[in-house]
Amino acid sequence: MSITRHETATRMSRAVVHNNTVYLCGQVAKDRTADITGQTETMLAKVDDLLESVNSDRKNILSATVYVRDMKDFAAMNTVWDAWVPEGHAPARACVEARMASPELLVEVSVIAAVKA
Incomplete structure (x- = not known):
């Protein structure tokens, strides 16, 4: 059994790969002062970067x-999300209202994806 942890700190790893599946920790916006559209865009850009670093991409997102x-x-978050998800590759997804760790954060996402074959 192989587990590979990426960008590991005391509390968490930003990505963990096990059995050709990658688990991303909660990703938030790069610019916490932006509105929901800007925060969603930069949050998803971070997801893209992390997935690329572990040989995956948004077409391989499972959940x-x-x-x-x-x-x-x-609705505004979904507009950005819908444009970001490749057609025909929508993952299983849940969206919930939640209190954030910092008051300026408007959105966060956790992702599970397959590693490219």
């Missing part, structure tokens, strides 16, 4: 859990 601070932002 995603999106956390939004306020459901009033649901």
Whole structure:
């Protein structure tokens, strides 16, 4: 059994690969001062970067859990999400309203994806 941890700190690893599956920790926006659209865009860019670093991509996402601070932002977040997900490759997804670790955060996502064959 092989487990590979990437960008590991005391509390968590940003990505963990096991059995050709990658698990990403919760990703948040690069710019926490942006609106929901900007935060979603930069959050998903971080997901792209992490997936690429472990030989995966958004076409291989199996599951995603999106956390939004306020459901009033649901439609705007989905506009960005829908443009980002490749056609025909929508993962299983849940979206829940959640209190964030920092008040300026509007959105966070956790992702499970397959590693490319």
